[in-house]
Amino acid sequence: MSGDGSGRAVLRADCANCFGLCCVALTLTRSADFAVNKDAGQPCHNLKDDFRCGIHTELRTQGFPGCTVYDCFGAGQKVSQETFDGQDWRQAPQTAQQMFQVFPVMRQLHELLWYLTEALTLRAARPLHGEIRRALETTERLTHVAPDAFADLDVAGHRDDVAALLLRTSELVRATVPRKKKRNHRGADLIAADLTGADLRLADLIGADFRDAELSGADLTGSLFLTQAQLSAARGDAGTKLPPSLSPPSHWNK
Structure with a gap:
């Protein structure tokens, strides 16, 4: 993955190439953000047969503002088209449970890729670019493991390591500006x-x-x-x- 802005293209949601995973794999709790309760693995009642949202343009007015602020960082299409080779959970129901378990893990990894890709664009953090690039490559490698290997990934530990690196990055960048800023x-x-x-x-x-x-x-x-x-x-x-x-x-x- 490129360290410049172009590397973020694959980290943007592409719903046309996703099997509606955020509408199925995640739990929804009735609140100001969601109008209904929904268990993980249960399709949202607004999900259409083509994996599109039936009220996409009316989510806020229909009581689903939480859906409008969710970002999978491109994990949806990665799981759908790469991890499971374009085989959707409706046509291959035997993949459903595993696909829904892989998706939130992939989403965490893609969020880390977003931050690390940005960190490589920060000139003030150049002394850390070697470490950042290695963390980026490690994270990218984790996104390509086999579906049954995701359950064994220590994503929490990896997130902690990346978080510490990003904090050091932030401190270097902000050290270049006046104290009050x-x-x-x-x-x-x-x-x-x-x-x-x-x-x-x-x-x-x-x-x-x-x-x-x-x-x-x-x-x-x-x-x-x-x-x-x-x-x-x-x-x-x-x-x-x-x-x-x-x-x-x-x-x-x-």
């Missing part, structure tokens, strides 16, 4: 926070919860480890400045 919002609870016009350049945003946060007019260019899912959970407008690898969600004010 060394913002670290890693894992921060920013639910419904008013960040109108905020300067979040070079802020570490990995794992920050942006649900209903107001980002109108905010500057997130150069922010570290921001994802499309975080933006989709927030509110913004045409004045919100984003990194070139991300796009304003369709529900933002234009």
